[in-house]
Amino acid sequence: MRSRSAMAALAVGVTLALAACGSSDTTGNTTGKSTPAPATAGPKGSPVKLMSIVPLTTPTTNFPEQAGAAKAAVRALNKRGGINGHLVQIDVCDSKNDQAAGEACARKAVNGKYLAVVSAFSTAGGINAILEKGGIPSIGSSGVAGDGSDLTSKISFVYQPASTYSEAACPQLLKDSAKISKLGVVNYDIAAASRLGVLAGLGGKAAGVGTQEIKVAPTTSDYAPIVARVTDAGAQGVTTGLAEPSAISLIQAGGDKLSYCNAAGTISDANLVKLGPAAKNFYAVGAFPLFNQSAKYPELTRLQSELDADFAAGDKDAAKKLRHVTSTIGGWLAVQIVEQVGKKVTGDLTAKSLLAQLTKTKGLNVQLVPPLDFTKTNAVPGLTRLFNNTLLGQRWDPAKKTFYATGKTYDGQKILAAGAK
Template sequence: MRSRSAMAALAVGATLALAACGSSGTTGESSPAADGPKASPVKLLSIVPLTTPTTNFPEQAGAAKAAVRALNKRGGINGHPVQIDVCDSKNDQAAGEACAQKAVNGKYLAVVSAFSTAGGINAILEKAGIPSIGASGIAGDGSDLTSKISFVYQPASTYYEAVCAPLLKDTAKISKMGVVNYDIAAAARLGVLAGLGGKSAGVGTQEIKV
């Protein structure tokens, strides 16, 4: 049952990762609408920086909540409403670890769209078997790219497309990778960059368009 739920959360995570491109909002919980699905909720936690002196993403929290509201209006996941809460990582290891522990203590199904340049989050999630879906891939300890519970996919950028293949080859010893890209003309160059990055690192690259 948990395996099936985790796969459902993976699909939700994709929606939230894409939604993080826009919208705005505040922290806190996004509860199911009164007229939404009534079964037991699927609990997700988004870990993002909100109160740092430099890099903050309140719009990511808002976009995730908007995506969940839309999903719940369509019946949730097999009749189960989705609940998303937000935890401030502060781009700080202690704060990130506290967020990860919140996911464990609160029995969250998954962490989605995690963004933190500090490490420590995935080690805690891995011990509890909680997947991190849609992480940014920039954790200082490299765990976003190496942890077995980490599934990195974010809106593509030049940085990720160009360097993911060499990083993954060095840290995870991969020989091939898949790149999920938008099936629009404006995104075509990103697939090319990914292919060039893979070629330079000796990593076979397959582009999947959605």
């Protein structure tokens, strides 16, 4: 399993030197050209194209399931007749988490007159500047671009706040669920991680929880001394911006005498299983409900049935073992937004007309996040294109080897505002 901590990826500055751009058809096969998704209905309009830009071939951070979810959503959309009679095609372009590769994908989208980019992920940056010049909307990016453009570009529509607000929400979650009064904040001793400590400090102030920041070298392997510093400071819990191997080492050193909180996906379920009882006090904040909450969120049932159908049709990226709450739901929702907003477009369905319709859309109900209002930008500086501030609390259950919802919901924007007073 790969680390899915966007903050950790930003902190350690993971990039690759190779630049390449491939595509994938709706059956998950790598190709060099667009391939339309099969349709049982018969759309009459000319096809429109979507692109998912995600890393697929890095040593650490790959998201085939995010692209898989988008492909499954497109297959189902075409079975419903497409968008206003237009068949939808989807390509997957490998960003390699590298700026040159991501920019190559963006140029392909512009030159190919794609309708939109859906569920992009790249910590390297550079993608949005090209899309902005081409007037192509980016819907549902992970919000982690190193240049900040995911959260500021006028063509970007982000609804995943966990990687942005997690350290701000963790103090309140651990206070509510683990009754802590002081929190250790363990981050890498590099400039890129400095904002994480600031967020945790604001969240701690808002929650009435003391915070003690401890910075470590990225090469640190022995976390026993770090845990000792945390406990010596009187902290009962920890939040981090560490990469997955480092976060695992910290939990192994601290065991169940501490509580832990991170953005959902910081540590994979497989590695939490390996941690055993040491992870019994592991909490997370996520943007989306858990797959086991389908009774409360019926759309989760439709999502998984569409993935099952796409997997049965031959797309290995839709496999159950790959599905992850954050990346899978995020990729699937992007296509739902394209469908709902695209159907409101009058006249030609183009990137320009879709972008214009997006910017005047409010009350958009995709059910797995609160209704979205794209007419109002976020009030937090640097987060203007983040349109969802809601975070959901989760706790790991070692016995059942899964997360369950704590029932607590947090508003990241309100936490930061309260902490800044």
